[in-house]
Amino acid sequence: MKPKVAFFDFASCEGCQLAVLNCEDVFLNILELVDIVEFREAMSETAPRFDVAFIEGSIHREQDVQRLQDIRARSTVLVAMGACACMGNVQARSNFIAPAQNFQWVYGEAERNSLQTDPEFWPLWAHTRVRAVKEIVAVDFELRGCPMVPEEFVHLVKSLVIGSTPHFPANAVCVECKMDENECVFDHGETCMGPITYGGCKAVCVTGGYRCDGCRGLLPHAHREAHRWLLKEKGLSDAHIDNRYRLFCSTQFQGREKP
Amino acid sequence: MSIKGGDSVRAFIIRKNAVSDWIKHLARKNSVSFPQRAGHSGFRFKPVLETSEIQFEHYRPTLAPPGKQLTPAREVLFKYRKNATADPMLESVLDSQARVLAGVRPCDLKAIDLMDRVNREGFSNPHYLTRRENTVIIAHDCLQPCDAACFCAATGSLHWRANADVFLTSLDDEILVECLSERGIALAQGDHFTLCENTEPHKKRAEALRTQPFGRQFPVPLEQLPAIIAKQWQSRVWEKHVEHCFSCGSCNMVCPTCYCFNVVDDFNLADGDSGTRTSTWDGCMLPNFSEVAGGHNFRPHPAARQRHRVKRKFEYLSQRFQEPGFCIGCGRCARQCTAQIDIFSIVSDLVSQGENDPCVP
Ligand code: SF4
Ligand code: SF4
Ligand code: SF4
Ligand code: SF4
Ligand code: SF4
Numbered sequence: 029m030k031p032k033v034a035f036f037d038f039a040s041c042e043g044c045q046l047a048v049l050n051c052e053d054v055f056l057n058i059l060e061l062v063d064i065v066e067f068r069e070a071m072s073e074t075a076p077r078f079d080v081a082f083i084e085g086s087i088h089r090e091q092d093v094q095r096l097q098d099i100r101a102r103s104t105v106l107v108a109m110g111a112c113a114c115m116g117n118v119q120a121r122s123n124f125i126a127p128a129q130n131f132q133w134v135y136g137e138a139e140r141n142s143l144q145t146d147p148e149f150w151p152l153w154a155h156t157r158v159r160a161v162k163e164i165v166a167v168d169f170e171l172r173g174c175p176m177v178p179e180e181f182v183h184l185v186k187s188l189v190i191g192s193t194p195h196f197p198a199n200a201v202c203v204e205c206k207m208d209e210n211e212c213v214f215d216h217g218e219t220c221m222g223p224i225t226y227g228g229c230k231a232v233c234v235t236g237g238y239r240c241d242g243c244r245g246l247l248p249h250a251h252r253e254a255h256r257w258l259l260k261e262k263g264l265s266d267a268h269i270d271n272r273y274r275l276f277c278s279t280q281f282q283g284r285e286k287p
Numbered sequence: 288m289s290i291k292g293g294d295s296v297r298a299f300i301i302r303k304n305a306v307s308d309w310i311k312h313l314a315r316k317n318s319v320s321f322p323q324r325a326g327h328s329g330f331r332f333k334p335v336l337e338t339s340e341i342q343f344e345h346y347r348p349t350l351a352p353p354g355k356q357l358t359p360a361r362e363v364l365f366k367y368r369k370n371a372t373a374d375p376m377l378e379s380v381l382d383s384q385a386r387v388l389a390g391v392r393p394c395d396l397k398a399i400d401l402m403d404r405v406n407r408e409g410f411s412n413p414h415y416l417t418r419r420e421n422t423v424i425i426a427h428d429c430l431q432p433c434d435a436a437c438f439c440a441a442t443g444s445l446h447w448r449a450n451a452d453v454f455l456t457s458l459d460d461e462i463l464v465e466c467l468s469e470r471g472i473a474l475a476q477g478d479h480f481t482l483c484e485n486t487e488p489h490k491k492r493a494e495a496l497r498t499q500p501f502g503r504q505f506p507v508p509l510e511q512l513p514a515i516i517a518k519q520w521q522s523r524v525w526e527k528h529v530e531h532c533f534s535c536g537s538c539n540m541v542c543p544t545c546y547c548f549n550v551v552d553d554f555n556l557a558d559g560d561s562g563t564r565t566s567t568w569d570g571c572m573l574p575n576f577s578e579v580a581g582g583h584n585f586r587p588h589p590a591a592r593q594r595h596r597v598k599r600k601f602e603y604l605s606q607r608f609q610e611p612g613f614c615i616g617c618g619r620c621a622r623q624c625t626a627q628i629d630i631f632s633i634v635s636d637l638v639s640q641g642e643n644d645p646c647v648p
Contacts (some may be wrong), residue, residue: 054557057556057557058556061556182556186554186556198574198575200534200537203536203537203540205537206350206536206623207360207361207567207568209331209349209350209351210326210350211327212623212625215326216326223533223535223625224533249534250533251532254530254531254532258531
């Protein structure tokens with residue numbers, strides 16, 4: 029029997045599900061190997077059990093937590109797909125801002141006050157801590173990046189289908205950056221998250237002429253102290269550095285590392 | 288292949304712009320690469336086009352060394368197809384395209400010679416050797432150090448000539464062109480260059496123009512380094528230089544004598560019966576490089592990895608191949624290390640710190 033595969037979205041832009049649909053050259057081959065039983069982006073079926081559940085999006089509300097736990101209970105393998113699911117992505121920046129302050133910025137002071145006093149909006153207040161999927165349920169595999177890398181998705185599917193262990197080398201973005209013979213952005217006064225960021229994206233942003241902002245999250249061996257030292261050496265203030273770290277990696281940078 | 292001795296070495300003395308024209312002329316019929324500007328201040332070996340800027344003096348070592356063209360970052364080694372009734376079909380992928388590497392610095396020239404030995408001796412590597420056999424090298428002498436990072440004279444690379452097919456020496460507005468092999472002679476064939484009967488005066492002139500001392504020097508001669516470093520297993524120096532190391536592997540990726548690789552197999556989804564084996568660059572500074580089955584890592588600490596890298600460059604391979612200095616002093620690793628870690632300083636410290644200052648696990 030073909031493995032049953034499902035896709036679920038939480039707080040996300042659905043870009044990762046689109047990236048799945050964009051694996052055009054192999055998507056039809058994948059459909060021959062697996063049964064997709066849930067995929068809101070492309071169909072509306074539902075099933076009681078899943079061999080593989082792909083979770084897109086970060087987790088905000090209590091009802092999301094329950095839905096996620098329910099999916100986990102019904103799935104054999106659970107995959108966090110994309111930076112939102114893996115680490116809360118840019119929306120987790122709000123974790124560093126007092127909810128009342130945040131609401132005021134977004135809705136204005138009057139609205140903020142009514143949000144605070146109107147019981148109808150109280151559930152919204154639970155919407156204030158953004159969590160990665162692994163903060164709530166066990167995650168078997170992570171497809172990092174914003175959006176996730178289609179090649180890594182295909183590699184994971186292939187590995188699961190044939191029962192081998194997928195391989196996502198825990199190497200810095202710098203490795204692939206050097207493979208592409210890029211000039212390091214530090215050489216022209218720019219700064220970069222590459223040395224502490226989990227590679228696998230072929231350093232697309234540097235190759236494309238920008239820098240790495242760390243959308244694939246921190247490496248397990250990330251030398252954060254050295255990275256802060258490096259950015260300070262290049263003239264960035266602690267506050268500026270915090271901001272850079274929190275762009276994608278808020279859930280991974282809780283405290284400030286020691287100097 | 289290379290022709291030694293007076294008669295068969297053909298030398299010419301040519302105006303500089305004529306040499307640039309000659310390289311462009313070669314590029315009309317061959318795949319020729321030459322260091323050209325890339326990014327803000329870097330250089331890359333890029334295919335020579337009519338519009339390319341061919342200039343000899345002012346280029347730093349390229350971001351990636353020219354020898355890496357012989358072992359690309361990602362390379363399909365073979366294709367396979369399962370066969371229901373017989374053994375699987377395996378088809379090696381060999382790249383026999385003819386190419387010319389022009390503007391190769393003496394340090395990179397030595398590195399290619401070392402990699403020739405590594406890929407030829409013991410288990411020979413047909414992928415490398417096929418490319419190498421179809422590669423002609425036009426090297427170019429350095430009369431000034433490229434920048435503060437290089438130390439090629441200290442590693443015995445500056446005067447490397449052995450594997451050049453053509454060797455160029457810039458002298459003011461002229462260039463001495465020495466064809467050192469049959470293939471080198473063939474490259475210059477048909478061009479009406481002025482023969483140079485006696486190269487000695489020109490070489491003397493070049494020596495007079497060469498900066499002395501040439502770049503950074505180790506405190507002791509190169510030949511003594513393997514024995515000195517062999518005694519430094521527990522030195523404090525290893526720890527000292529990795530304080531800011533990211534274990535990012537950039538130093539490995541850009542090194543002309545780093546040749547470690549990983550292999551990955553992949554199958555085609557369309558049939559499931561065919562696929563490829565690909566090799567990709569790997570490096571000993573990467574933490575998972577030394578991880579073995581069961582998750583054990585025999586070099587878990589950056590200092591242990593740095594020690595391994597330095598010992599490879601100055602001790603292990605030097606002993607294995609009877610050639611001191613597998614580091615050829617190009618300075619790429621220090622130039623491109625974001626943590627500003629410099630193998631020259633590590634080695635200098637090892638020499639000056641004496642024996643076995645105990646520290647690293
Ligand atoms: S990781 Fe990026 S692309 Fe994927 S759902 Fe989140 S925001 Fe969208
Ligand atoms: S540009 Fe960024 S990713 Fe590339 S080598 Fe430099 S630090 Fe690493
Ligand atoms: S280079 Fe950095 S920011 Fe860009 S995709 Fe890769 S990890 Fe994300
Ligand atoms: S020495 Fe520098 S380039 Fe090498 S792994 Fe450490 S930080 Fe990266
Ligand atoms: S170790 Fe560094 S200086 Fe030596 S050959 Fe390699 S990149 Fe060049």
